[in-house]
Amino acid sequence: MIDYEYKIPADLHEVFTLLKEYGEKATLVAGGTDVMVKIRNTRKAPEVLISLRRLEDLRYIRKNGGYRIGGLTTHRMLELSNLVRTELSALHDAASQVGSVQVRNVATLGGNICNAAPSADTAAPLLVLDAAVVLEGPGGRRRVPIAEFFKGTYRTVKEPDEVLIEFDIPEKMGAFGSAYWKHSRRKAMELPLIGIAVSVKLSEANEIEDSRIALTVAAPTPIRAYLAEDFLRGKPFTDQVLKEAGEIASSSECCTLRTSLRCEAWYREDMIKIFVPRMAKLAAERIKSR
Numbered sequence: 001m002i003d004y005e006y007k008i009p010a011d012l013h014e015v016f017t018l019l020k021e022y023g024e025k026a027t028l029v030a031g032g033t034d035v036m037v038k039i040r041n042t043r044k045a046p047e048v049l050i051s052l053r054r055l056e057d058l059r060y061i062r063k064n065g066g067y068r069i070g071g072l073t074t075h076r077m078l079e080l081s082n083l084v085r086t087e088l089s090a091l092h093d094a095a096s097q098v099g100s101v102q103v104r105n106v107a108t109l110g111g112n113i114c115n116a117a118p119s120a121d122t123a124a125p126l127l128v129l130d131a132a133v134v135l136e137g138p139g140g141r142r143r144v145p146i147a148e149f150f151k152g153t154y155r156t157v158k159e160p161d162e163v164l165i166e167f168d169i170p171e172k173m174g175a176f177g178s179a180y181w182k183h184s185r186r187k188a189m190e191l192p193l194i195g196i197a198v199s200v201k202l203s204e205a206n207e208i209e210d211s212r213i214a215l216t217v218a219a220p221t222p223i224r225a226y227l228a229e230d231f232l233r234g235k236p237f238t239d240q241v242l243k244e245a246g247e248i249a250s251s252s253e254c255c256t257l258r259t260s261l262r263c264e265a266w267y268r269e270d271m272i273k274i275f276v277p278r279m280a281k282l283a284a285e286r287i288k289s290r
Ligand SMILES: Cc1cc2nc3c(=O)[nH]c(=O)nc-3n(C[C@H](O)[C@H](O)[C@H](O)COP(=O)(O)OP(=O)(O)OC[C@H]3O[C@@H](n4cnc5c(N)ncnc54)[C@H](O)[C@@H]3O)c2cc1C
Pocket: 027, 028, 029, 030, 031, 032, 033, 034, 035, 036, 037, 052, 071, 072, 097, 098, 099, 100, 103, 106, 107, 108, 109, 110, 111, 112, 113, 114, 115, 119, 120, 121, 122, 162, 163, 164, 165, 189, 190, 191, 192
C-alpha cells in the first residue's frame, strides 16, 4: 500500500493555497494517467496529490478570433470536436490516437504537455500550430510559446506553483492545413516510435507560403525542424521539394535520433524522410476539402 494525502480543491484559488502550504511535498494531478502509473512503477508517491479534476471551467475548446483550449480538456473532447478535426487537424490526429477510449476520457492535453515525455503525442501538433501555453501562478499569468516550454526530457519551464490554464493558437493558423503521423507498431495503446507533424499554407500559385514541421522521439524534447521549414518557404509545392524537406528534417542538423530498445536510429530517420512529404500532402488536401 502506497500512502499519500489526496486533496480535491474546488477552484484555482484553493489550488494555489494548497501548493503554498505543501510546497515540494505536493504534486498536481489531472487525469492521473501519467502520475498514477509513475507512482505504481516507482512504488513512491508524493506526500500530497492535489487533484485538478473539479476545475471544470478549465475544460473547453473555443474559437474567438484565435483558438483557445483549456488545460484540463481531455483527449476525448478534442477527438469529438468538429472544430478541432477540421481546423486544427494535426491535434485531432494526435488526440484521437492517445491510448484507448478509456484513457482519452480522463487524460488531459495539459497533462500530456506538462509531463513532457519526448514521445508526447500532442506536442508535435501544438508545435506546428504555433500554440502558446498560458500558465497561472500566485504572481499572475504568463504566456510561453510551446517551442520554449520543454527544457529537457520530462522537464519544462513551468514552476512547481504554476498551473497550465490554457493553450492559445493564433487565428492565422486557421488558414493552414495540418496533419500528424504517429508511427508505431500497433494501432492502439502504443507510444510513437517517431511522431511527425506538418502544417502548410499554400498560395494560389501552389507555392508554400509558410510551413512548420515538428517531431517527437527525435530528440530529448519534442522539436521543430526549423531548417527544413526555412527550406520550404517560397518553394513550389512539388514532390521533389517535399522530399528534400524530409531529408533536411531527418538530418543531424535538425534532430538527434537515437537507437533505443524499441527501434533503431536509421529506421526513425527513414520514417521522417517518408512521412514529412506525406503529412505535407495530407495537410494541403485538408485545406482544399474544407
Ligand atoms: C494505458 C496508457 C496509454 C497511454 N497512451 C499514450 C499515447 O498513446 N500517447 C501519449 O502521448 N501518451 C499516452 N499515455 C500517457 C498519458 O495518458 C498522457 O500523457 C496524458 O495526456 C496525461 O494526462 P493526465 O491528465 O492523465 O496527466 P496527469 O497524469 O494527471 O499529469 C501528468 C503531469 O502533468 C502535471 N499536470 C497535469 N495537468 C496539469 C496542469 N493543468 N497544470 C500543471 N501541471 C499539470 C502533473 O503534475 C504531472 O506532472 C498513456 C498512458 C496510459 C496509462
